[in-house]
Amino acid sequence: MKIVSIVNHKGGVGKTTFTGCLGQALGLSGYRVLLIDNDGQHNLSSLVGTGICSPNLRDVYKAGDNEAAATFLKSVRKTGIGNVHIVTSSSGLSEGDVKDISYMQRCLAACGLGRFYDFVLIDNAPGLGMLQMAAVHASNEIFVPTELRQFAVDGLAEMEKILKETYPSAPPITRIIPNFYRATKRQNTFIAALHRLFPGRVTQTAIPMDSVFDELVTEGKTLFLHRLYSKGAAYYLKIMHELFDLDERKVWETMLEKRRKRMSDEARERYFARREEARANRERQESP
Numbered sequence: 001m002k003i004v005s006i007v008n009h010k011g012g013v014g015k016t017t018f019t020g021c022l023g024q025a026l027g028l029s030g031y032r033v034l035l036i037d038n039d040g041q042h043n044l045s046s047l048v049g050t051g052i053c054s055p056n057l058r059d060v061y062k063a064g065d066n067e068a069a070a071t072f073l074k075s076v077r078k079t080g081i082g083n084v085h086i087v088t089s090s091s092g093l094s095e096g097d098v099k100d101i102s103y104m105q106r107c108l109a110a111c112g113l114g115r116f117y118d119f120v121l122i123d124n125a126p127g128l129g130m131l132q133m134a135a136v137h138a139s140n141e142i143f144v145p146t147e148l149r150q151f152a153v154d155g156l157a158e159m160e161k162i163l164k165e166t167y168p169s170a171p172p173i174t175r176i177i178p179n180f181y182r183a184t185k186r187q188n189t190f191i192a193a194l195h196r197l198f199p200g201r202v203t204q205t206a207i208p209m210d211s212v213f214d215e216l217v218t219e220g221k222t223l224f225l226h227r228l229y230s231k232g233a234a235y236y237l238k239i240m241h242e243l244f245d246l247d248e249r250k251v252w253e254t255m256l257e258k259r260r261k262r263m264s265d266e267a268r269e270r271y272f273a274r275r276e277e278a279r280a281n282r283e284r285q286e287s288p
């Protein structure tokens with residue numbers, strides 16, 4: 001089992017979108033995935049459609065060592081994709097809820113999550129405080145989505161320095177994923193700068209700017225079921241291949257099959273609903 005924290009101290013760089021879409025892509029490819037929403041904004045809980053549930057991660061932090069694992073397991077909820085589960089957040093979740101940065105690590109270990117999941121993905125609030133550190137300490141890897149702007153690129157080197165100096169036992173930043181990519185000369189300069197600063201750690205695939213990501217939130221859709229033919233979905237499949245060495249073509253076929261099944265299930269449900277409605281109408285007209 002791999003535990004990955006998605007972190008960037010900068011806000012609005014695509015951490016939640018990346019965590020949600022990557023988790024759903026892994027789930028649709030047959031892996032068992034647990035998402036953890038470690039952000040009081042609870043955007044990930046909204047993205048996967050569960051919203052805030054009770055108990056949730058805040059209750060886990062408050063439970064104390066003896067009750068942490070039991071509360072965590074009680075907090076796990078199913079999402080719309082079969083083998084993707086989530087521990088949701090709560091709007092009150094904040095730095096003050098974390099007393100000890102090793103707490104989540106002890107909790108996840110006590111849960112024995114390896115029996116149930118192949119991947120645990122933790123979405124983090126912007127910043128680098130106690131909340132993020134608790135997640136990072138529990139993780140084997142750190143993925144950092146980033147936008148392609150001067151301050152964002154400069155900020156990453158700073159962020160790595162803070163992580164190393166303040167929390168020497170934290171895992172290293174394993175992958176940096178350029179997001180909001182537009183094929184302009186300026187953006188390519190930032191990509192080249194990232195490769196220079198973090199050799200071997202920047203993904204070759206950059207996630208393109210695509211309005212489909214906003215639609216997912218506003219329309220409650222799943223990228224790979226409702227928008228499989230979008231640019232965004234195609235690039236996510238490439239990213240998965242790079243990050244986890246998954247066969248792009250096989251993943252595509254599996255998703256296509258799941259999408260086909262879902263569409264035919266929905267069409268069947270619509271057909272029976274219409275037939276039932278027509279029958280009820282007929283009965284109403286025939287009754288004296």
Ligand SMILES: Nc1ncnc2c1ncn2[C@@H]1O[C@H](COP(=O)(O)OP(=O)(O)OP(=O)(O)O)[C@@H](O)[C@H]1O
Nearest residue numbers: 011012013014015016017126180208209210213214
């Ligand atoms: N590649 C993309 N192209 C276009 N829009 C995107 C892309 N990735 C993310 N977005 C949009 O950008 C906005 C911010 O994304 P997201 O919420 O994932 O960022 P975040 O880093 O989690 O933010 P926060 O720091 O507030 O938690 C959202 O509206 C999302 O739909």
Ligand SMILES: [Mg+2]
Nearest residue numbers: 015016039043
């Ligand atoms: Mg977020």
